[in-house]
Amino acid sequence: MREIAERRWSSLLGALARTDAVPVLGSLLFVVATLAFWTQLEPFRSLQDYSAVQDVTQSNELRKYTTLGLSALVIVFLWADGKGRRVFDLAKMPIIVAVLGWTVFTSLISPNPSLALNRLVLAAIIVQIAYAVPFLLKDIRSFIDSLGFCATLVIVASYLGVLLVPDLAMHTIRDVTEQTLAGNWRGIFAHKNDLSAMAALFIFLGVLIARTGNPVWGISMVAASLWLLVMSEGKTSLLITIPSLFGGLLLVRLRSSLLCAAIAYGLILTVVFFTLGGPMFPQLKGFFNSVLPDPSFTGRTDAWTIALTAIGQKPWLGYGYMIFWDLNLVYTVTTPASYVATFSHAHNGFLDSALSGGLIGLALVVVWTVVVPFRQIRRIAPHVRDKTEYAFAGFLTNVWLFGLMNTSLEAILFNRSNPIWYTMLIALGCLQAWSQAVGGRDGRR
Numbered sequence: 001m002r003e004i005a006e007r008r009w010s011s012l013l014g015a016l017a018r019t020d021a022v023p024v025l026g027s028l029l030f031v032v033a034t035l036a037f038w039t040q041l042e043p044f045r046s047l048q049d050y051s052a053v054q055d056v057t058q059s060n061e062l063r064k065y066t067t068l069g070l071s072a073l074v075i076v077f078l079w080a081d082g083k084g085r086r087v088f089d090l091a092k093m094p095i096i097v098a099v100l101g102w103t104v105f106t107s108l109i110s111p112n113p114s115l116a117l118n119r120l121v122l123a124a125i126i127v128q129i130a131y132a133v134p135f136l137l138k139d140i141r142s143f144i145d146s147l148g149f150c151a152t153l154v155i156v157a158s159y160l161g162v163l164l165v166p167d168l169a170m171h172t173i174r175d176v177t178e179q180t181l182a183g184n185w186r187g188i189f190a191h192k193n194d195l196s197a198m199a200a201l202f203i204f205l206g207v208l209i210a211r212t213g214n215p216v217w218g219i220s221m222v223a224a225s226l227w228l229l230v231m232s233e234g235k236t237s238l239l240i241t242i243p244s245l246f247g248g249l250l251l252v253r254l255r256s257s258l259l260c261a262a263i264a265y266g267l268i269l270t271v272v273f274f275t276l277g278g279p280m281f282p283q284l285k286g287f288f289n290s291v292l293p294d295p296s297f298t299g300r301t302d303a304w305t306i307a308l309t310a311i312g313q314k315p316w317l318g319y320g321y322m323i324f325w326d327l328n329l330v331y332t333v334t335t336p337a338s339y340v341a342t343f344s345h346a347h348n349g350f351l352d353s354a355l356s357g358g359l360i361g362l363a364l365v366v367v368w369t370v371v372v373p374f375r376q377i378r379r380i381a382p383h384v385r386d387k388t389e390y391a392f393a394g395f396l397t398n399v400w401l402f403g404l405m406n407t408s409l410e411a412i413l414f415n416r417s418n419p420i421w422y423t424m425l426i427a428l429g430c431l432q433a434w435s436q437a438v439g440g441r442d443g444r445r
Helices: 002-018 021-039 061-080 084-088 094-108 113-136 140-164 192-211 215-232 235-253 257-280 282-291 300-313 349-383 387-406 419-444
Strands: none
Touching: 021 061, 021 113, 021 140, 021 419, 061 084, 061 113, 084 113, 094 113, 094 349, 113 419, 140 192, 140 215, 140 387, 192 215, 192 235, 192 387, 192 419, 215 235, 235 257, 235 349, 235 387, 257 282, 257 300, 257 349, 257 387, 300 349, 349 387, 349 419, 387 419
């Protein structure tokens, strides 16, 4: 009996020795990091007691140390796998260095440098992780499978949450805030807008999976994600999902850079115009009232008006990284009686970037997230070689376009605690690496 057990143990050890553990460990680390940043380590967060309304100036210790730990693990893994140079890729990107350097400066002269810099350091580490995690995987197929596994877990958990613990997976009348959202699904996330945006990204991922050899899995993901999107009642995500999907696919296929620029920038600027156009140009109020079903965008225009006023008071330097709404600085441009004073962000990533770093900071963030990725997509497109690469390039472009269109209504850009931002960062990291690889091949010809 003992000899049989020893032979079985020896066979198991032999099988493990013959198995290349690196891809498995890389995929595992990718999954852990992705789920950690998607859930913010608080899946099914309760919104029904006042502990849900935390002091936002206090750091979440678990989240902070998890971020630091994941960063260290990613660096160690890449170094051990012979990809140590990837650890320093961000330092070789002038635009990211410029964004971080300028934001450090504006945070140092802000009303609370300690809080602003603490948040900025964590935001920078998340950027480093997101740009590095694609290198944990050996190829596109591994990336698709690993990201698809993460998305499937979130989708299944969200449905199970609605069935088994609806008070934690839906907005309810007993929530401390936003009782008007009662009945809207939020799944594992803290808000229905997070679920709706992530559901849209899962639709793009399902299309990618279906196009690369797993139609049953892909179509099932699209269907399940679409229902989550509908039940969350995320009107913004519902509105921009189709333009983002087909716009992204066109950008990869079309050869005319001028036409691609018109499509990409046209979609982004159209959303910017219809959202910020009213607060910026009051003389157009009648036009917006006649063409938009809800010209206030559920009260967002009040926040945008106050944010624009605050930016006008400090247009070049801003107020420091992500502290304007949390340190009562909003009272410099509104009264304590205003309900907007209770907001935690401007519901607009462009405005929050300007509040953090002034118009200079906003310009740098726009170059980083809008101009550079478009140029990378145009560099990659002529070198796409097969249907898998076409599907993957289309997916990356879908995520990029959706994130930029959605940031006109949500605080996405450079927001360390936003799951859409983390997913968008992964797409930006893939575009950066692919563009570098294409440039390297061109240079050797």
